[in-house]
Amino acid sequence: MPKTIFNSSEKSNFILNMTEEQFSKLASRGLAIAMLMTPLFTLVPEITDKATYAFSAGGLVAGGVIAMIIAIIALMKKYIGKRLIIPMGAMLIMELWGVFSLVKGVDLGISFYGYPERGEGLLALIFYFCFFISASALKRESAIKTVIDGVVGVGLLNSIVGLIQIFSGQLSHYKHIYIDIRANAASGLSMSPLFLAMVLTLSLSAALISFIASDNKKRSIGMLVCAALFSFVMMYTYSFIGFCGLAFALIAAVAAVFALKAPKKKLISIPVSIAAAAGAVALVFAGAIGGIDSYRLYDGRILWWADGYMRASASGNFDSRVIDIDDTYDVYSYMNSRAMDVIENNPLVGTGPDQLAFALIRVTEEDAGKYSDISDLISSQLGVFDKVYNEYLYAAATRGIASAVFFALTVLSAVILGLKAFRRRLTAESFTVFILALGGVLIFLVGCSSIPFAPVFWVAAGAACADIKTEKQKKAEIKSTKKSKA
Incomplete structure (x- = not known):
C-alpha cells in the first residue's frame, strides 16, 4: 500500500514513495545540473559589459536551490546516516558560527550575500551545505558516476570558453594581465584564471581516472580527449595552482592504475596530458599566444591587479x-x-x-x-587585497578561528570517509570521488573558495561520504527479507 499524507493522492506523494534507485537518479542528475549553473550564468558577464559578475551569483542561487530541494528530500527519506555525524555536524557548526561573524561584519548585506563580484557570503555557505548533504545521500554507484561526469562536464564547458579566450582574447577580462602584458590568460567561466585552475584540477583528475577505469572504448577516448584539453587549457592560467593541479591529477592517475588494477596500457594518459601541457607552453614560447614570447607564472599580477583590482x-x-x-x-x-x-x-x-x-x-x-x-x-587603497590563497587561513580571517577549525574538520573527515568507502566497495566511482575530495582539500592550501569551484568540490566531498551498499550487502538484505516473509 503506497504511503500518503492526509489522505492525498499517491501521485502528490511521490517523494514518500520514491525508491532509493529513483532518488539517486533524480539527485545525481540534479546535482550535475546544479554544478553547471554558475558557469552558465557567467556566460552573460563574459559576453556583455552590461552585466557584472554579480550575475554569476544568480547561478549559485539556482544551483543551490536545486541542491536544497534534493537535501530536503534526502532528510525526509532519512537517507543521511549516522556515519555522517562528524562532517555534517562540523559543517553545521561552521554555518552557525558564520551567523556571529555576519553580525560583527562591517556590512550586513555583504556578510550575507557576499561582495558583489565575489558572492561568497553566508548565503553561499548555506548552499554549499546543501550541495554536501545532497551528494552524501546518494545510494547507487551509477549516481556517483553521473556526478563524476558532471565534474568533467563543468571542466569541458570552462575549457571550450577557455580556448576562445586563449586564441582570440575574446569573452575574457584577462586578455591583459597587466597594463603592458597581453597574455590571453584563460579564466573559462570561472571568473579568474586561478579559480579555473582549481576547477580543472578536479575535472582533470575525474577525466583521467574515468579513462583508466572505463572498459567502454567511446567513453575512454572521450575522457582522454577531455584530459588532454584540460591539461592544455590549465597551462594558460599561468599559475602555480595550475602546475600543482596538473601534478596532483597525474599522480592520482598513476595511483588509479594500481588501486583499480587497470591495464598498464592505461598509463598512456600520463604522457598524453604532459604532451598537451608542454604543447601549450611551446605555443607561448613560439609567440603564437597574445603578445608574449616566454612563459612564466603570473599569479601575483592576476590575483591582485587583473582580478581583485581591475x-x-x-x-x-x-x-x-x-x-x-x-x-x-x-x-x-x-x-x-x-x-x-x-x-x-x-x-x-x-x-x-x-x-x-x-x-x-x-x-x-x-x-x-x-x-x-x-x-x-x-x-583607492594601495596594498589592500580581499582574498588569501589559502582557504584555511581565509576562513579564520573572515569567519573566525572556530569556523576554520570546523571547516578543516569537515573536509578532512570527508576525505577519511571517502577512503573508508573505497576500501569497502573497491569501485572506480568510490576511488574517483575520494581523489576529488582529497584534491580539493590539498588545493585549498594554495587556493581559495569561489562560487564556480565550491559547488564542484562540495558535491565531490559529499559523494565521497555516500553510504552505498556493496553487492554482498545487497544480497544479504534480499536474503534477510525473504526469510522474514517466509
Missing part, C-alpha cells in the same frame, strides 16, 4: 615597494602574513564573510565619507 574592484592596487609582484612565493607569503595579522586582531569571529579587505583599509571616517561607493573606497 575586474572585481574588491582590492586596491599592489604596493611595489612592499612586494615583488612577479615573485609568486613573495606574493603568497605576504598575503598569508597579513592574514595572520588579521586573525590575531579578530580571532573570535573574523572580519565578516567576504570582508577581508575592510580589515586592511587604513582611512579615517572623514576620508571614507568622500567615497559614495564601497568599491571606490577599496580600490
Whole structure:
C-alpha cells in the first residue's frame, strides 16, 4: 500500500514513495545540473559589459536551490546516516558560527550575500551545505558516476570558453594581465584564471581516472580527449595552482592504475596530458599566444591587479615597494602574513564573510565619507587585497578561528570517509570521488573558495561520504527479507 499524507493522492506523494534507485537518479542528475549553473550564468558577464559578475551569483542561487530541494528530500527519506555525524555536524557548526561573524561584519548585506563580484557570503555557505548533504545521500554507484561526469562536464564547458579566450582574447577580462602584458590568460567561466585552475584540477583528475577505469572504448577516448584539453587549457592560467593541479591529477592517475588494477596500457594518459601541457607552453614560447614570447607564472599580477583590482574592484592596487609582484612565493607569503595579522586582531569571529579587505583599509571616517561607493573606497587603497590563497587561513580571517577549525574538520573527515568507502566497495566511482575530495582539500592550501569551484568540490566531498551498499550487502538484505516473509 503506497504511503500518503492526509489522505492525498499517491501521485502528490511521490517523494514518500520514491525508491532509493529513483532518488539517486533524480539527485545525481540534479546535482550535475546544479554544478553547471554558475558557469552558465557567467556566460552573460563574459559576453556583455552590461552585466557584472554579480550575475554569476544568480547561478549559485539556482544551483543551490536545486541542491536544497534534493537535501530536503534526502532528510525526509532519512537517507543521511549516522556515519555522517562528524562532517555534517562540523559543517553545521561552521554555518552557525558564520551567523556571529555576519553580525560583527562591517556590512550586513555583504556578510550575507557576499561582495558583489565575489558572492561568497553566508548565503553561499548555506548552499554549499546543501550541495554536501545532497551528494552524501546518494545510494547507487551509477549516481556517483553521473556526478563524476558532471565534474568533467563543468571542466569541458570552462575549457571550450577557455580556448576562445586563449586564441582570440575574446569573452575574457584577462586578455591583459597587466597594463603592458597581453597574455590571453584563460579564466573559462570561472571568473579568474586561478579559480579555473582549481576547477580543472578536479575535472582533470575525474577525466583521467574515468579513462583508466572505463572498459567502454567511446567513453575512454572521450575522457582522454577531455584530459588532454584540460591539461592544455590549465597551462594558460599561468599559475602555480595550475602546475600543482596538473601534478596532483597525474599522480592520482598513476595511483588509479594500481588501486583499480587497470591495464598498464592505461598509463598512456600520463604522457598524453604532459604532451598537451608542454604543447601549450611551446605555443607561448613560439609567440603564437597574445603578445608574449616566454612563459612564466603570473599569479601575483592576476590575483591582485587583473582580478581583485581591475575586474572585481574588491582590492586596491599592489604596493611595489612592499612586494615583488612577479615573485609568486613573495606574493603568497605576504598575503598569508597579513592574514595572520588579521586573525590575531579578530580571532573570535573574523572580519565578516567576504570582508577581508575592510580589515586592511587604513582611512579615517572623514576620508571614507568622500567615497559614495564601497568599491571606490577599496580600490583607492594601495596594498589592500580581499582574498588569501589559502582557504584555511581565509576562513579564520573572515569567519573566525572556530569556523576554520570546523571547516578543516569537515573536509578532512570527508576525505577519511571517502577512503573508508573505497576500501569497502573497491569501485572506480568510490576511488574517483575520494581523489576529488582529497584534491580539493590539498588545493585549498594554495587556493581559495569561489562560487564556480565550491559547488564542484562540495558535491565531490559529499559523494565521497555516500553510504552505498556493496553487492554482498545487497544480497544479504534480499536474503534477510525473504526469510522474514517466509
